[in-house]
Amino acid sequence: MSKPLDYENLNENVKKCQYAVRGELYLRASELQKEGKKIIFTNVGNPHALGQKPLTFPRQVIALCQAPFLLDDPNVGLIFPADAIARAKQFLAMTSGGLGAYSDSRGIPGVRKEVAEFIERRDGYPSDPELIFLTDGASKGVMQILNSVIRGPSDGILVPVPQYPLYSASIQLLGGSLVPYFLEETANWGLDINDLRQSVAQARFKGITVRAMVIINPGNPTGQCLSVANLKQIIQFCHQENLVLLGDEVYQQNIYQDERPFISARKVLLDMGPPISKELQLVSFHTVSKGYWGECGQRGGYFEMTNIPPKAVEEIYKVASISLSPNVPGQIFMGLMVNPPKPGDISYDQYVRESKGILESLRRRAHMMTDGFNSCRNVVCAMYSFPQIRLPPRAIEAANKLGKAPDVLYCLRLLEATGISTVPGSDIELDYHGDEDATDPGEKIVNPPWYVVGRVFTDKFINPKSLSDAMGKAWRLGEGMAVRELENNVFIF
Amino acid sequence: MSKPLDYENLNENVKKCQYAVRGELYLRASELQKEGKKIIFTNVGNPHALGQKPLTFPRQVIALCQAPFLLDDPNVGLIFPADAIARAKQFLAMTSGGLGAYSDSRGIPGVRKEVAEFIERRDGYPSDPELIFLTDGASKGVMQILNSVIRGPSDGILVPVPQYPLYSASIQLLGGSLVPYFLEETANWGLDINDLRQSVAQARFKGITVRAMVIINPGNPTGQCLSVANLKQIIQFCHQENLVLLGDEVYQQNIYQDERPFISARKVLLDMGPPISKELQLVSFHTVSKGYWGECGQRGGYFEMTNIPPKAVEEIYKVASISLSPNVPGQIFMGLMVNPPKPGDISYDQYVRESKGILESLRRRAHMMTDGFNSCRNVVCAMYSFPQIRLPPRAIEAANKLGKAPDVLYCLRLLEATGISTVPGSDIELDYHGDEDATDPGEKIVNPPWYVVGRVFTDKFINPKSLSDAMGKAWRLGEGMAVRELENNVFIF
Structure with missing residues (x-):
């Protein structure tokens, strides 16, 4: 007899949801790592794992907050600067019981106030700490x-396509419907409001009420920064269609261009003024995991709510309280x-030197990869383009035989050949290359270009030319596949 | 027009779920605190907030892990002992990238191995690290x-009644049905297998398939330790009924008796041997938030799976990976x-001295409260009994007039009068004192005794006699209520 936690008896939404960033590729990479192979994980932005300090x-x-008894140690000044000691005392005074006590489920009031002040400095409008909830990373x-x-x-x-798979996975897990809208590679991965309207109309035709719109700005994995004009259009569109706008802005520090x-x-x-500024419902997300912080493992994040009525805020508070509190560190x-030095x-000087250094290094490496690829035969890429790779028919055939998406097979081969763990583009494009999906405008892509997502963090990273060679080699392994039609083969990080 | 995040448009399961531990009482207590009143929060086990060191x-x-650059500081030995330094190095070597990097979504393999070894030492049977997932506290x-x-x-x-409201809230949020079973106060809060059978039969009659059984051992809030005989019965029952057993064992350090x-x-x-030891599906939960650790704010926990097939474990892993990783600290x-010193x-000596000190203090205070109450007129209580208070008819009348459960009103008055924030028993008993609930055997309680839950953590806590007085005073405030029929009025922590 089958048991409650046997596969066939699990919640269907659990089984249905796919999480590409840690999917088949990641699992295979972990296996190879266990077998002793050196793997470079580029599947998820995890900069400290790749050497970012x-x-x-x-x-x-944080060390002083964790060890408050050090604050009374006469030798503490020998290894900690006075401003770190003062700041630790300030944080401890904000808690009741230090880092070992649950905070309010929305987060420590004093920290929410600091977040509100940051938002006000950034945007020029006051922000209410009561509408800011701290979270275990932005994902939560x-x-x-x-x-x-x-x-x-x-x-x-x-949800934008290409997207960050958190969205598709969460929507599947929660039993909702994902309605894709397409970012245009030719328009610098911007979005066309007419396409958006069409997506909503198509969904409506299928009996789906669109209730929210996700934007990822700066884009993940596409890297674009939305223009003010584009953002205005999006806001007007959400207002007209009565959608709540979810602004995933976790990459706001990762800007590698000046334009x-x-x-x-x-x-x-808020610049648009009333009535829309008082009406559109907006939730914005941020994190400590990205930018020059890159503190992924600490799981710090927040969301800020605009125009959400108090009664709904209370309900969100109630649900947050089931898990008691986000982690206090x-x-x-x-x-x-x-609120840095x-x-x-x-x-202050050290902080600026370090953060500038990391940001410049990220920027330099982004340029290096672009230039490197552009100098390769059969490879072109534009800054901030989402990487694209055209696969030869035999490769697609071989993949079909194995019942795998061609780019999944490609990425697996890349992994085996080079130890580089990436994410196949089809995984984050809602399978619109094949699967029948209720909300799938599959006709959009006739000759699909396949995409591969990876990220570069360290100077030690494999150089673009050898990566390009490795990518070719990946296809030459097994199944007699050959690399042909590599025109416009792009692999950016 | 109503908007997507207006109250009336929220997910019904979100609105339905109640979370007593941070419900009306907690919100009112927070308000009072904001107004400057000193509040003692006993609504949730949060020992560091009440002074536990x-x-x-x-x-x-952890301080050294957070500040790995200290490991190279020539002065580090002045404020950190050598074994802490060695242990920090050992942990950092287990991570790839330190505390700022996402770990595997199941947690750091090296830590899972330490958990497996702990389980083996505790139970006498080997445990597989691949079946242990680290989590952000046990709740997650x-x-x-x-x-x-x-x-x-x-x-x-x-779910046992009385219960810890995590279960009712989560089940409501996830859209399932809670099937209560009753712990018997007269049998030291043990459970009667016949009652259990009846609960399952009643649920089945209503079209509900019971799929899992939660036990909280040691009990929360009842404090009992289940006997081996009782546990065997439970295991056999789950096996017969094809239920997965969920063992909430977060209080395993909080034992204040020797029997x-x-x-x-x-x-x-596993002592029961095959076939049952190879068949019953069991998931056990543990945490760093309880016992003499009490590190609630750090959000550390794990679950261990027994007899869950690999394909289901994979699905659970996949869902865990959506939030990337539990917080690394x-x-x-x-x-x-x-794996302590x-x-x-x-x-070692310091560690033993501190942990013994905390445990002895907890034990002493539990006895002090019991003895204190027993010495009060009209108050009796037995060790580990779940606190019970009989309310006078006029109090119940007054509560009805206000549309509140009598114990909610009582707790609100207690809060206003004394600053002590507790949890009304009716909140954690699934409202089986009144609400019509599909799975509600309301007939069980004819003259409901009302319960109040609180917890004591510090020696500074109000002493039992004055608390008892305060409790009486709470009823004497406003609405002309008088304290009568205080027989068997029990308030234990």
């Missing part, structure tokens, strides 16, 4: 809000990120 | 497993808890 000041402060916040929005399979969420700075959805909304990191502080 | 050694190790683990089990409203979960030690469900199961705490280590 943590900023010193926040680590000093996104899931919490989607859980409030999604009532069943007829509730749709507009188009990051501008938050909230700033654009992660909350402290968020406080430190939004100031000019005149002892640690 | 963290153990020194784990805090030293419980929700993850319930999410896999619950497919819809006709899936039932057996009945904690024994894990897993040990009893919390994982280190778990490693430290299951050993005899001969520099920090």
Whole structure:
């Protein structure tokens, strides 16, 4: 007799959901690693795992918060600077019971106030700490809000394609419907409002009420920064269609160009003035995991709500309280990120030197990869383009025989040949290359270009030319596949 | 027009779920605190918030892990002992990238190995690290497993009454059905298998398939330790009824008596031998938040799966991976808890002294409260009994007029009068004192005794006699209520 936790008896939404970033490729890479092979994990943004050093000041402060007894140690000044000691005392005074006590389920009030002040400095409009909830990384916040929005399979969420798979996985897990909209590679991965309208109309035709729209800005994995004009259009569109706008803005520090700075959805909304600025519902997400912080393992994040009525905020609070509180050290990191050392502080120079150094290194490496690829035969790429690779018919044939998507097979071969663990593009494009999906405008792509997602973090990373060679080699392994038609073969990080 | 995140449009399961521990009482207490009133929060076990000191050694190790640059500082030995330094190095070597990097979504393999060794030492049977998942506190683990089990409203979960409200709230949020079974106060809060059978039969009659059974051992809030005989009966019952057994064993360190030690469900199961030991599906939960650790804010926990087939484990792994990884500092705490300093280590004596001190203080205070209450007129209580208070008719009348459960009103008055924030018993008894609930055998209680839950953590806590007085005073405030029929009025922590 089959048992409750046998595969066939599990919650169907659990079985249905796919999580590409840690899917088949990741599992195979982990196996190879266990077998002793050196694997470079580029499947998920995890910079410290690839050698990015943590900023010193926040680590000093958190160490002191964890070991408050050090604050009374006469020798503490020998290894900690005075401003880190002062900041640790300040944080401990904000808690009742230090890092070992549950905080309020929304997070420590003092830290939420620091976040509100950061938002005000960034956007030029005041922000209310009561509408800011700290979370265990941005992912948990996104899931919490989607859980409030999604009532069943007829509730749709507009998600950009290509997307970050958190969205497809969460929507599947919560039993809602993903409604894709397409970012245009030829338009610098911007979005066309007419396409958006069409996506909503198609969904409606299938009986789906679209209730929310996700934007990822700066884009993941596409890297684009949305223009103010584009953001305005999006906001107007959401207002007309009565959608809540979910602004995933976790990459706001990762800007590697000067032409188009990051501008938050909230700033654009408030700049537009009433009535829309008082009506459109917006939830914005941020994290300590990205940018020059890259503190993924600490799981710090927040979301800020705009125009969400108090009664709904209370319900979101109630659900947050079931897990008691986000981890407190992660909350402290968020406080430190939004309120770092100031000019005149002892640690200011070091903090600026370190954060600039990391950002410049990220920027330099992004350029290096682009230039490197562009210098390769049969490879072209534009800055911030989402990487694309055209696969030869025999490769596609071989993949079909194995019942795998061609890019999945490609990535597996790349992994075996080079130890580089990536994410196949089809995994994050909602399988619109093949699967019949209720909300799948499959006709959009006739000759699909296949995409591969990876990320580069360290200078030690394999250089672009040898990577390009390795990618070719990957196809030459087994099954008699040959690399042909490699025109426009792009692999960017 | 109403908007997607207006109250009326939220997911019904979000609105339906009640979370007593941070419900009306907690919100009112928070308001009072904001107004400047000193509040003693006993609504949730949060010992550090009430003055319990963290153990020194784990805090030293985590501080060093957070600030790895200190390991090269020539002065580090002045403020950190050598074994903390060695342990920090050992943990850092287990990670790839330190505390700022995402770990595997199941947790750091090295820590899971330490957990497996702890389980083996405790139970006498080997444990497989691949079947241990680290989580952000036990709550997140419980929700993850319930999410896999619950497919819809006709899936039932057996939950003890009185219960810890995590279960009712999570089951409501996930859209399943809670099937209560009753712990018997007169039988030391043990459970009667015949009652259990009846609960399952009643649920079946209503079209509900019971799929899992939760046991909380040691009990929360009842404090009992289940006997081996009782655990055997439970295991046999689950086997017969084809239920997965969920063993919430987070209080395994909180034993204040010597007669009945904690024994894990897993040990009893494996002692029973095949076939049952190879068949019954069991998931056991543990945490760093309880016992003499009390590191609630760090959010460290794990669950261990027994007899769950690999294909189902994979699905649970996949869902865990959507949130990338549990917070890494919390994982280190778990490693430290299951593998603390050993005899001969520099920090061993200090560790033993501190942990014994906390445990003895908890035990002493539990006895003090019991003895104190028993010495009061009209108050009796037995060790580990769940606190019970009989309310006078006029109090119940007054509550009815306000549309509140009598014990909710009582607790609100207690809060206003004394600043002590508790949890009304009716909140954690599934409202079986009134609400019509599909799975509600309301007839069980004719003259409901009302319960109040609180917890005591510090020696500074209000003494039992004055608390008892305060409780009486609470009823004398406003609405002209008088304290009568206080027979068997019990308020234990």
